Amino acid sequence: MPGVQRTFYSSHFIWLSLLALFLIYLFSSLRVVSDITQFMPDDHRDKNVQLLLNELQQGSTARLLIVSIKGADTEKLADISRELKTKLTNTNAYSLVHNGQQTLSSNEFISGQYKELYQYRYLLSKNSALSKQELTSSLQQRLSELRAGINFFKETLSTDPQNHFLEYLLKLTQRANTTTHHGVWFDKHKTSALLLVELNLKQFDLDKQQYLIEEINETISDISNKHALNNKLQVDITGSASIAIKTRSAIQSTSKWLSGIALTLMFILFWWSYRSLHLFIIAMLPLATAIICALAVTNFLFNQVHGIIIAFGITLLGVCLDYPAHLFSHHAKDKNPQHTILSIWPTLRLGVITTALAYLAMLGTGFSGLSQLSIFAISGLITALFVTRWIIPYWLTSNDIQPNHSYLITLSRIQFSAKQKVYSGILVIVACSLMLSYNYNSIWSKDISDLSPVPEQAKKLDKTLRHAVAAPDVNHVFMLKNNNSELLLQQTEELKGKLQSLQERGIVKNIYAVTDFIPSKKIQILNQKQLPQRKILRSNLTAAASDLPFKTDFFNPFIDDVIKSKTLEPLDIETVLAMPLGKQLQQDLFFRNNEWVSIVRLSGIKNDVALQQWLENRTDILPYYLNLKQATSALMSDYQKTALFRLLLGAMIIFIILLIFRPKIRAVFILAPVLLAVLLSISIQVLLGTSLTLFHTLALLLIIGIGLDYSLFFDRKWVSNKDYLQRLHGIFIGATSTLITFGILSFSDIPVLSALGQTVSIGVLACFVLTFIFSKSNRNKSEYNI
Amino acid sequence: MITGKMNHIKHSIKIIIVLTFFFINLASASAENIIDFPELLNLFATIKQRTVDFNEEKYAFYLDEPIKTSGYLQFKAPDRLSKHISKPEKISQEINGNILTIINSTETYTVNLEDHPEFSVILQSIINLLSGNHSALQKDFKINFNKQLTDWTLVLTPRNSFVAGQVESIQMNGNANKLSKIIVTEANKDRSITHIYNHR
Numbered sequence: 001m002p003g004v005q006r007t008f009y010s011s012h013f014i015w016l017s018l019l020a021l022f023l024i025y026l027f028s029s030l031r032v033v034s035d036i037t038q039f040m041p042d043d044h045r046d047k048n049v050q051l052l053l054n055e056l057q058q059g060s061t062a063r064l065l066i067v068s069i070k071g072a073d074t075e076k077l078a079d080i081s082r083e084l085k086t087k088l089t090n091t092n093a094y095s096l097v098h099n100g101q102q103t104l105s106s107n108e109f110i111s112g113q114y115k116e117l118y119q120y121r122y123l124l125s126k127n128s129a130l131s132k133q134e135l136t137s138s139l140q141q142r143l144s145e146l147r148a149g150i151n152f153f154k155e156t157l158s159t160d161p162q163n164h165f166l167e168y169l170l171k172l173t174q175r176a177n178t179t180t181h182h183g184v185w186f187d188k189h190k191t192s193a194l195l196l197v198e199l200n201l202k203q204f205d206l207d208k209q210q211y212l213i214e215e216i217n218e219t220i221s222d223i224s225n226k227h228a229l230n231n232k233l234q235v236d237i238t239g240s241a242s243i244a245i246k247t248r249s250a251i252q253s254t255s256k257w258l259s260g261i262a263l264t265l266m267f268i269l270f271w272w273s274y275r276s277l278h279l280f281i282i283a284m285l286p287l288a289t290a291i292i293c294a295l296a297v298t299n300f301l302f303n304q305v306h307g308i309i310i311a312f313g314i315t316l317l318g319v320c321l322d323y324p325a326h327l328f329s330h331h332a333k334d335k336n337p338q339h340t341i342l343s344i345w346p347t348l349r350l351g352v353i354t355t356a357l358a359y360l361a362m363l364g365t366g367f368s369g370l371s372q373l374s375i376f377a378i379s380g381l382i383t384a385l386f387v388t389r390w391i392i393p394y395w396l397t398s399n400d401i402q403p404n405h406s407y408l409i410t411l412s413r414i415q416f417s418a419k420q421k422v423y424s425g426i427l428v429i430v431a432c433s434l435m436l437s438y439n440y441n442s443i444w445s446k447d448i449s450d451l452s453p454v455p456e457q458a459k460k461l462d463k464t465l466r467h468a469v470a471a472p473d474v475n476h477v478f479m480l481k482n483n484n485s486e487l488l489l490q491q492t493e494e495l496k497g498k499l500q501s502l503q504e505r506g507i508v509k510n511i512y513a514v515t516d517f518i519p520s521k522k523i524q525i526l527n528q529k530q531l532p533q534r535k536i537l538r539s540n541l542t543a544a545a546s547d548l549p550f551k552t553d554f555f556n557p558f559i560d561d562v563i564k565s566k567t568l569e570p571l572d573i574e575t576v577l578a579m580p581l582g583k584q585l586q587q588d589l590f591f592r593n594n595e596w597v598s599i600v601r602l603s604g605i606k607n608d609v610a611l612q613q614w615l616e617n618r619t620d621i622l623p624y625y626l627n628l629k630q631a632t633s634a635l636m637s638d639y640q641k642t643a644l645f646r647l648l649l650g651a652m653i654i655f656i657i658l659l660i661f662r663p664k665i666r667a668v669f670i671l672a673p674v675l676l677a678v679l680l681s682i683s684i685q686v687l688l689g690t691s692l693t694l695f696h697t698l699a700l701l702l703i704i705g706i707g708l709d710y711s712l713f714f715d716r717k718w719v720s721n722k723d724y725l726q727r728l729h730g731i732f733i734g735a736t737s738t739l740i741t742f743g744i745l746s747f748s749d750i751p752v753l754s755a756l757g758q759t760v761s762i763g764v765l766a767c768f769v770l771t772f773i774f775s776k777s778n779r780n781k782s783e784y785n786i
Numbered sequence: 787m788i789t790g791k792m793n794h795i796k797h798s799i800k801i802i803i804v805l806t807f808f809f810i811n812l813a814s815a816s817a818e819n820i821i822d823f824p825e826l827l828n829l830f831a832t833i834k835q836r837t838v839d840f841n842e843e844k845y846a847f848y849l850d851e852p853i854k855t856s857g858y859l860q861f862k863a864p865d866r867l868s869k870h871i872s873k874p875e876k877i878s879q880e881i882n883g884n885i886l887t888i889i890n891s892t893e894t895y896t897v898n899l900e901d902h903p904e905f906s907v908i909l910q911s912i913i914n915l916l917s918g919n920h921s922a923l924q925k926d927f928k929i930n931f932n933k934q935l936t937d938w939t940l941v942l943t944p945r946n947s948f949v950a951g952q953v954e955s956i957q958m959n960g961n962a963n964k965l966s967k968i969i970v971t972e973a974n975k976d977r978s979i980t981h982i983y984n985h986r
Binding site: 075078079082101143144146147148149150152157158180182183184549550551552554 | 905
């Protein structure tokens, strides 16, 4: 057999070389991304939504963490919050740590980080408070503070007796939580101390983020030990970075336990079916090769692989276990493995090619995620097919597989008449129609977060803590863009002015815009113009201080600074962003795609309906309004429609191919049970109260692939009852292994994976039953004497 | 005779005065026999709660005339000190641990004393004296203690260089376990003088 040997060496050489090549490539270049925007369409009609989503996922907002500490009395918690702030601030790893503590000091204005900005204080905010009355009120306030012993800003008393600059900076800390207890932020129930921490990271580096979050936890643990709390504290951390890490670890742990349990059960299944460890090991070869190859090809073509695709794609490829199962079940001691594979090869090949082509329909949708998944599945399926065809038979020893289990014999005796097949088809259609029409409005999910692989608990925690710190609502924002930064600031000021009415009507609590901190040059010049002449200011000040104990010439530096401010050049965006304050404004103002973008946010929205009604009549404001929730719902809908359309297209492709290779009626009988199984699977999901997402649609494609495989094998001609039992055995093992994998997946914490698990489990069961019912009824070997 | 009688009377008065002083001192000394600073602190430590009235004058380089306030102070061991200004306007200040809460007619401020060591050190010096915490005082200050009979003067000089750059000294005067005056002198020679009376 020199020819066989030559083929053995060449096939194994190619297989092992490619495997080594792919592994080297993956170790050096695999880039896993985990944010949902990577899964968004490349060319969505609403660029603004995409820009905002990108900013939320990758911008400064994404680096922000909310830390909640509870489990001790409030005084201790406040101490811990302060100590944590001090410790974190002392390292460079965190760019901002806010806990409500007032730590501004006049030294920072005179010689510290705000020195430069301090000179511009009379340009940056309104100066209507320089009249005699206002100055009197300010000076009396300072006197009252001196009586109370609060003279923390005595160094700037002579230059800024109104605390003009302090008031300006305080607006920054007022953007978050309002419940202050023992001098630090607490939730409204005063049980948890809250902090906002911004990670000092330029890149979205998950490992670095994980390290920094662990460092926060360790620091809190050290402080807790110091206070003899012995880890009694409960620390919760949320934020994009924290969620990404929780998701990654959830996926990792799910993968671990899932693969552990699945492997054990699979081993039991293979042992029960084939009584061979050897077969179990070689059955894993196509799957393992398929995963490696799929990862490498996807990463090569897209320069990255989405985390969801890895989790989802690998489970999709679980179907590859069916291929060696078919081979093992069809193999007999007296047969050459090469002959066995050749005997099932046309059916196996047709099944894989049609499924791969159905996945091809998911390409070119403009949704990068779908394209990645499509490539992942196609490359994986074809690799598994090749390995099953050219590698596995060489390792298939002379095991005599006797598929003579009594269940198979019982199953093989069950037959369905044509009438029964039609009735069962009608029954499925009617039942599904009823289920779907009854739950028509809740069939499709409208919430983009349903697409996210984030564990449910992490989502809940994030929502609670965001609410607790009163973080500005990300669902209602106004986005303005302009090439010219000055014009953008002017537009922002104009918009904010128009929005004030919402605040006055009590519909929203606060409106935040970057112009609160960097007014346009136009406004800065206006502020300059408001500044009085030296003579007038001196006269106002003298009058204001006349009944107060302050020395008359003490405030001369203040007069000098005001007069000097009149000649200062207004500040521009770039200068302010380069200052320390700039770091805190990045979520409101950023430069993307050669444009300046300004985001105006609302917080404390008391009435959503009133807000929508108010907006409806404001055509001058509406174009800037972005309702992220609505927009992403529309996006989801687009996504689902596209995926559903492509799914139907895939089914059409399969049908056309079947028509080429099989007679019309048989093509119908091959595809009908598969489609009915798909229908049954989604109907049961809807009946269980699950709103279908894109992933369900993709899972349906998987069901089609698996079902088609069963249907084609059932449709094969057989030469003997033993032959029939062998294929029934192969299909049964394939269905059971798929049920085991996806059944376990149903219990995953990750919504996407559990959805996939449930859908496919039901689908595969339905496929097995329906393809069995629709298979050829006459099992008399004389009919087919091939 | 008269002279002799007068001398006798004078002598008797002297004896009475001396005896009176003796008994007065004996009465005080039995409870307040101050020998040194730690002993004074022990005397303070025995009183867990006290209320006193005060008059305060603040002198600063930017003021033409001092800012005058009056009201009462309350102390509750080990570390609760509150100051209630009643004139010329109502302001109350309360220290609880590291947190100073200030309430005036319009606003409530919360100050973390850790963030303002120069301010904290003054308040903590009073609290530590009243609670008799010798080690805390020694940790923060160089201590100069003088006594004359039951009167004493305590001058505290901050050890921390940053604080010393802000606060030159805190001088406290008293009689036995009664604090009567606090003079805080800032590095720029601004100072506040607090007279304490009506101990109860």
